[in-house]
Amino acid sequence: MDPIIETTSLLTPRLRNRPTEARDAIAVDRIVLRNDLRLYIREAWHVVEPSTVYLENWHIDLIAEHLEAVTAAQIKRLLINMPPRYAKSTCVSIMWPTWVWAREPFPGKPHNPALEGPGTRWIFASYADELRTKHSLDRRKLLQSEWYRARWPKPAELTSDQNVKTLFSNSSSGVMLATTMLGAGTGLGGNCVTGETMVETEIGLHRHCP
Secondary structure: OOOEOOOOOOOOHHHHHOHHHHHHHHHHHHHHHHOOHHHHHHHHHHHHOOOOOOEOOHHHHHHHHHHHHHHOOOOOEEEEEOOOOOOHHHHHHHHHHHHHHHOOOOOOOOOOOOOOOOOOEEEEEEOOHHHHHHHHHHHHHHHOOHHHHHHOOOOOOEEEEEEEOOEEEEOOOOEEEEEEOOOOOOOOOOOEEEEEOOOEEEEEEOOOOO
16 A cells, blocks of 8 residues: 555645635646546545545545546446445545536547536435435535535526525536435436445446447
């Protein structure tokens, strides 16, 4: 495993006292992180897991690489098997969907993703009610954090009429619904559906995606 990396932000403390440079650093973050899930996970970690030091490791890089392939519709169905406590849920169920909401086309590069932008709709099915609620609250916590709002304010605009623990939407008509394996979800629709057990996560793009 690689050395410990303390993750706070690309924005260093000395820049916080220099408004112009701070704005420039946030602008760089906005572009770089929305196009690199691995870096996004590293930089957003402190928001979701403030008491846990982030550890760089190849398995997180591999998860990010496969999730980027799902985002681009290069992979339509993905199954991840991994022991508990290896950050699978944090990467897949929390970091990835909030990253997709932040994405925009990168100038000058071919771009035809299946999942992109704050208008995407998500359904997350967990094996336990407590887990689906925790993950949903963590997603909302990240979206509403100062760190996220400073970089991507549009997807962070959650609507007041649809903002509960397990279901919330934003001003771009994007939706994140958390349910259980036996819970509601039929008829609500989603660009991406994920199902999670203790050691396994299955991801499937909606059949109407490219």
